[in-house]
Amino acid sequence: xxxxxxxxxxxxxxxxxxxxxxxxxxxxxxxxxxxxxxxxxxxxxxxxxxxxxxxxxxxxxxxx
Numbered sequence: 001x002x003x004x005x006x007x008x009x010x011x012x013x014x015x016x017x018x019x020x021x022x023x024x025x026x027x028x029x030x031x032x033x034x035x036x037x038x039x040x041x042x043x044x045x046x047x048x049x050x051x052x053x054x055x056x057x058x059x060x061x062x063x064x
Contacts, residue, residue: 006055009051009054010051010052010055012048012051013048013049013051013052014048014052015048016044016045016047016048016051017044017045017048017049017052018048019041019044019048020041020042020043020044020045020046020048021041021045023037023040023041023044024038024041024042024045027041
Protein backbone atom coordinates (compact mmCIF):
# COMPACT_ATOMS: atom_id res chain seq x y z
CA UNK A 1 0.00 0.00 0.00
CA UNK A 2 1.44 3.32 -1.06
CA UNK A 3 0.94 6.38 1.08
CA UNK A 4 0.35 9.72 -0.57
CA UNK A 5 2.32 12.79 0.45
CA UNK A 6 -0.78 14.36 2.03
CA UNK A 7 -1.38 11.25 4.15
CA UNK A 8 2.27 11.15 5.23
CA UNK A 9 2.14 14.84 6.14
CA UNK A 10 -1.03 14.36 8.18
CA UNK A 11 0.48 11.35 9.95
CA UNK A 12 3.64 13.29 10.77
CA UNK A 13 1.49 16.08 12.24
CA UNK A 14 -0.24 13.64 14.59
CA UNK A 15 3.08 12.07 15.53
CA UNK A 16 4.63 15.45 16.33
CA UNK A 17 1.65 16.48 18.45
CA UNK A 18 1.79 13.17 20.29
CA UNK A 19 5.52 13.37 20.97
CA UNK A 20 5.27 17.00 22.02
CA UNK A 21 2.37 16.40 24.37
CA UNK A 22 3.87 13.30 25.96
CA UNK A 23 7.21 15.05 26.28
CA UNK A 24 5.66 18.06 27.99
CA UNK A 25 3.75 15.84 30.41
CA UNK A 26 6.78 13.68 31.20
CA UNK A 27 8.98 16.75 31.65
CA UNK A 28 6.44 18.33 33.99
CA UNK A 29 5.70 15.35 36.21
CA UNK A 30 8.70 12.99 35.93
CA UNK A 31 11.86 14.42 34.39
CA UNK A 32 12.12 18.10 35.33
CA UNK A 33 14.78 18.41 32.61
CA UNK A 34 14.73 22.17 32.25
CA UNK A 35 13.61 25.07 30.14
CA UNK A 36 15.28 24.02 26.87
CA UNK A 37 13.53 20.64 26.84
CA UNK A 38 10.18 22.28 27.60
CA UNK A 39 10.66 24.70 24.71
CA UNK A 40 11.67 21.84 22.39
CA UNK A 41 8.53 19.85 23.14
CA UNK A 42 6.35 22.96 22.86
CA UNK A 43 7.85 23.68 19.43
CA UNK A 44 7.15 20.08 18.35
CA UNK A 45 3.53 20.56 19.44
CA UNK A 46 3.27 23.85 17.55
CA UNK A 47 4.78 22.44 14.35
CA UNK A 48 2.47 19.43 14.51
CA UNK A 49 -0.57 21.65 14.96
CA UNK A 50 0.51 23.89 12.08
CA UNK A 51 0.91 20.85 9.83
CA UNK A 52 -2.55 19.62 10.78
CA UNK A 53 -4.11 23.08 10.26
CA UNK A 54 -2.49 23.72 6.87
CA UNK A 55 -5.11 21.96 4.68
CA UNK A 56 -7.96 23.67 6.53
CA UNK A 57 -6.36 27.10 6.09
CA UNK A 58 -5.71 26.49 2.39
CA UNK A 59 -9.31 25.35 1.84
CA UNK A 60 -10.61 28.49 3.58
CA UNK A 61 -8.33 30.83 1.61
CA UNK A 62 -9.36 29.42 -1.79
CA UNK A 63 -13.10 29.79 -1.06
CA UNK A 64 -12.99 33.59 -1.05
